[in-house]
Amino acid sequence: MTTPSQTVGPYLSIGLPWPDGPDVVAEGVPGAFRLHGVVTDGAGDPVPDALVETWQADPAGRFDHPDDPRGAVSGFRGFGRCPTDDSGRYAIRTLKPGPVPGPDGVPQAPHIDVSVFARGLLHRVVTRVYFADEEAANSADAILAGVPAARRATLLAVPDESGYRFDIRLQGDDETVFFAI
């Protein structure tokens, strides 16, 4: 029987941030961009006490992990972690992941798994970042196809001047699609 989840509470920044947490890759790595956005609540107000964590494959679609049956490829951390600031903003420096095989052997569209923790969230909420400029891959993705069309845009990171913008709306109009995992 698994241990129940509890909220991170308002003081998560005592225990969870790391100086290099937001750096999936170091500054200056070719192809690196900022994945960034704002976390908002059901009133549209920013959430200044949240933590955003990301997990993803490398640009070739591989993981540095022994359970990848294709063999682990070392050297890519794949993990990012950033607390939100007083304006509810987070930013992760990373690379676009390559295609990862899906359940039916069909490659999935490039995606990043995201966990959001916050005061007032008794359990993490999980979502996925897809990329708005990967239209062909997105239209063939089985998981995106299972998301009601009207809500699909909440999962798309949109290119901007520093990388990609991905806002997370916990509740309300245009609520981000969250997944049961």
Add this chain to the structure above:
Amino acid sequence: MTTANRLTVPGYRRDEAGTHPPLLSPGYKSTVLRAPSQAPLLLPHTLTEVTGPLLGEGRVTADDADLTHHAGGEAQGQRIVVHGQVRDSDGRPVPDTLVEVWQANAGGRYLHKWDQHDSPLDPHFTGVGRGITDSSGRYRFVTVKPGAYPWRNHHNAWRPAHIHFSLFGRAFTQRLVTQMYFPDDPLFPHDPIYNSVPEAARHRMVSRFDLSSTVEEWALGFEFDIVLRGREATPMEET
């Protein structure tokens, strides 16, 4: 396992109903505007979900498991040893996994700009600790027992003493953040966060007084085992 065009990976078991608190738990007021209103969609466990960050090496030193020394002095309060095993729901230990903890000091005050509780900070206590489970999935911290503290959720609201725990396991599906409580806390019936968890599961968040890990004339011992999700049976290769 790979076949010509198929990659089969065993997923992780989904948590049973009755394990986790509902995201909307109105007694805990902060949930009201933060809990998503739409039901989550079921995400199949693909390679992205059955892998996860394997962190810790180079990130944790032996000193990080002792919270009682900081800035050249010793923390105030009841010194305790907190230890336990991290395992999955099949009973298998989870070795080499990062365990992060944070907590209030003995007077119930966090070292945080937003905590204005009228109780002194302790210059020798930051309240943050880190460790890595050993080959048997075991971890051990030395700290002081955190105090209860008021939190303004409702009239005369006090949180029972607790230590925040964050765990990764070995897969994205296993990620868990929880709180460890102390046995027989009289504040349990009054705490909407503790009580947000279905009643039958609450005891899994409560540590056990453990005389065998108590260090004579030095520290009391508490044991807290943490259970992450287990794997589904390995699927048979299709022929």
